[in-house]
Amino acid sequence: MTIANAIRISVRxxxxxxxxxxxxxxxxxxxxxxxxxxxxxxxxRHPVFGNRRRWVTQTAPPLWWDKTVRTHRSRMEREMARVLDDVRRRLD
Incomplete structure (x- = not known):
């Protein structure tokens, strides 16, 4: 959840x-x-639940982040388009 909370979106x-x-x-x-x-x-490699005395190495398939983003790209693009449309309507 920590990484999810650090994700930001900017719209121009x-x-x-x-x-x-x-x-x-x-x-x-x-x-x-x-x-x-x-x-x-x-x-x-990360601490277990923030316990800096206990570390683990977690594995995932290489490039799993890029593959996950690619898999969901169309949904993300639709959501961004929706946000842009909302902003555009507010500016009109």
């Missing part, structure tokens, strides 16, 4: 309209700040 309606989704590393605890850089490597 003027100039070159669009939306961007990113992980705000400043919102992550210090021991997870490198997570966005290493999440695709297939091995993530």
């Amino acid at each position: 309606v003027s100039g070159n309209p669009g939306a961007r989704v990113w992980v705000d590393k400043g919102q992550l605890p210090p021991d997870l700040r490198r997570m966005p850089q290493v999440i695709n490597e297939g091995r993530i």
Whole structure:
């Protein structure tokens, strides 16, 4: 849930309209700040529930983050388009 809480979205309606989704590393605890850089490597070392005396290495298929995003890209694009439409209606 920690990474999910650090995900940010920005929407630009003027100039070159669009939306961007990113992980705000400043919102992550210090021991997870490198997570966005290493999440695709297939091995993530982290403390167990924040207990810095007990660490585990969690594995996932390499590039799992990119594959997950690609799988859900159309839904994310539809949601971003909906948000842009909402903003556009408010500006009219």
